[in-house]
Amino acid sequence: MAEVLVYVDHVDGAVRKPTLELLTLARRIGEPVAVALGSGAEATAPALAEHGAVKVLTHDAAEYADYLVVPKVDALQAAYEAVSPAAVLVPSSAEGKEIAARLAVRIGSGIITDATDLEAGDEGPVATQSAFAASFTTKSRVAKGAPVITVKPNSAAVEAAPAAGAVEALAVSFSEKATGTKVTARTPRESTGRPELTEAAIVVSGGRGVNGAENFSIIEALADSLGAAVGASRAAVDAGWYPHTNQVGQTGKSVSPQLYIASGISGAIQHRAGMQTSKTIVAINKDAEAPIFDLVDYGVVGDLFEVVPQLTEEIKTRKG
Numbered sequence: 001m002a003e004v005l006v007y008v009d010h011v012d013g014a015v016r017k018p019t020l021e022l023l024t025l026a027r028r029i030g031e032p033v034a035v036a037l038g039s040g041a042e043a044t045a046p047a048l049a050e051h052g053a054v055k056v057l058t059h060d061a062a063e064y065a066d067y068l069v070v071p072k073v074d075a076l077q078a079a080y081e082a083v084s085p086a087a088v089l090v091p092s093s094a095e096g097k098e099i100a101a102r103l104a105v106r107i108g109s110g111i112i113t114d115a116t117d118l119e120a121g122d123e124g125p126v127a128t129q130s131a132f133a134a135s136f137t138t139k140s141r142v143a144k145g146a147p148v149i150t151v152k153p154n155s156a157a158v159e160a161a162p163a164a165g166a167v168e169a170l171a172v173s174f175s176e177k178a179t180g181t182k183v184t185a186r187t188p189r190e191s192t193g194r195p196e197l198t199e200a201a202i203v204v205s206g207g208r209g210v211n212g213a214e215n216f217s218i219i220e221a222l223a224d225s226l227g228a229a230v231g232a233s234r235a236a237v238d239a240g241w242y243p244h245t246n247q248v249g250q251t252g253k254s255v256s257p258q259l260y261i262a263s264g265i266s267g268a269i270q271h272r273a274g275m276q277t278s279k280t281i282v283a284i285n286k287d288a289e290a291p292i293f294d295l296v297d298y299g300v301v302g303d304l305f306e307v308v309p310q311l312t313e314e315i316k317t318r319k320g
Helices: 017-029 042-050 070-083 094-107 213-226 234-238 269-275 304-318
Strands: 003-007 031-037 055-059 087-091 111-119 126-131 136-140 148-151 166-169 202-206 229-232 259-263 280-285 298-301
Touching: 003 017, 003 070, 017 031, 017 042, 017 087, 017 111, 017 148, 031 042, 031 070, 042 055, 055 070, 070 094, 087 094, 094 111, 094 148, 202 213, 213 229, 213 259, 213 304, 259 269, 259 304, 280 304
Parallel strands: 003 031, 003 087, 031 055, 055 166, 087 148, 111 148, 202 229, 202 259, 259 280, 280 298
Antiparallel strands: 111 126, 126 136
């Protein structure tokens, strides 16, 4: 069976959930070979082996932390040349898509971004995507070279499938451009205790109807009762009510959780583009004609200041 390269997203050896999803998808089209780079790379091996990696290629160097993107592209290209895989899978983050695009150019292959599913085909892997603000679903395959595919978080359920996970050192020679853009400073992101927005199984978002930064505590309370991430519409972000890092939409982050709750969000196309692939969508809005109700699974016509606190209390009661 052909091998499939999987780029590992990890923090000091702790593997992030989107990578485990990639391993699940990779097993549909071949044998997963994971590529772990940077500090703690070897420590990723047990988790990767538990989820199907037959091999784990590792390499650590200061360049991965000190410079942007290119050292990782160099390493992934080295892995590609060593393995000759049937496909390369990368998490669909901002950095992941840049790595994938640069790699595709280097190896002369086609690229598919933001895939939501992956299956084996007679002429190569077939990826499912959402197009035109999720108004259409398409199935695509790359016609030239080994496809480089980025996959959106929450596109597949993580499935354990123990494999050998043999650790092998990857030989990497950095290009001259690897040190072109240096990281000069880092500021740790303040932890909220909530899950990462793009990876969360549940997202609760607030929009213009929240009517002020001080009122986002209502949205946060509901999110915390569900163990969810907090999102915001562009209108709420532009008004300064919530950080841009939490914006969901075409110019913000794209999410695809199991449950998406939109409170006080009208449902403009800009917002829909970032959340329409959510598995179950619930909207709370006092305007019965709001566009958001055209795509929801469940809609509540009512004042969010009455509905959301009641929902939060009911959840807390049921959880005991």
